[in-house]
Amino acid sequence: MSYLRGEVCAWDKAMFLVGELTPSYKFMWFFEEDVFIPTPQSFLKVHEKMIANRYDLASNAINVSYTRNSWIWRHIPTIREEFIPLPYYYGLDCATGFSHRLFTELLKFRLRFHRFDFHEAMIATVALKSNVSIYRVPEISKTIRYRQSWNCSDFLNNSSYWFHPVK
Secondary structure, three states, rough: OOOOOOOOOOHHHHEEEEEHOOOOOOEEEEOOOEEOOHHHHHHHHHHHHHHOOOOOEEEEEOOOEEEHHHOOOOOOOOOOOOOOOOOEEEEOOEEEEEEEHHHHHHHHHHHHHOOOOOOHHHHHHHHHHHHEEEEEOOHHHOOOOOOOOHHHHHHOOOOOOOOOOOO
C-alpha cells in the first residue's frame, strides 16, 4: 500500500488499523508526530463541529493541480492519470480527520487499483471526486504550514489553533 519506495510507513499502518481492526468508527483523526495542539478545548471545538455537521473530511486548505509540477512534493510519485484523471487535489494532511464514509471511498480506490498513492494527494483527490462533505478547518489552515517558524508567543496568543512547528 505504501508510496515510499515500497516501504511500509506510519500512514500505511494507521490506514490498516482503521480499515481492518476498527471498522466501526464514525469519525477518525490522524495526527503526525510534529503536530502541536495547545489545549484539549481547541481539539474538542473542531471535533464537535465535525460530528455535529456530519462532515466527511476535516482538512487544511485544499489546493488544485492541473499538472504534477505545481506542488511541494514533486519528488514523490503521486497519483497516475490511468487511475484518476486530472485535476488532482492536495494539502498538508499532518492533522486530518475523516469519516467512515470517506475511508470507505479511499478503500474502494485501494481495492480497485491495488495501490494508495501519496496521502497528501490521495485523501483530498478521492474526497473531492467522491463528492463527500469537506470542512476546511480555520484552526488548521491558518497555522499548519510547510516549514514555517514559530515561537512561544505564537502558541500562547493562538491557543485555539493547531500548529505544525517542526519540519
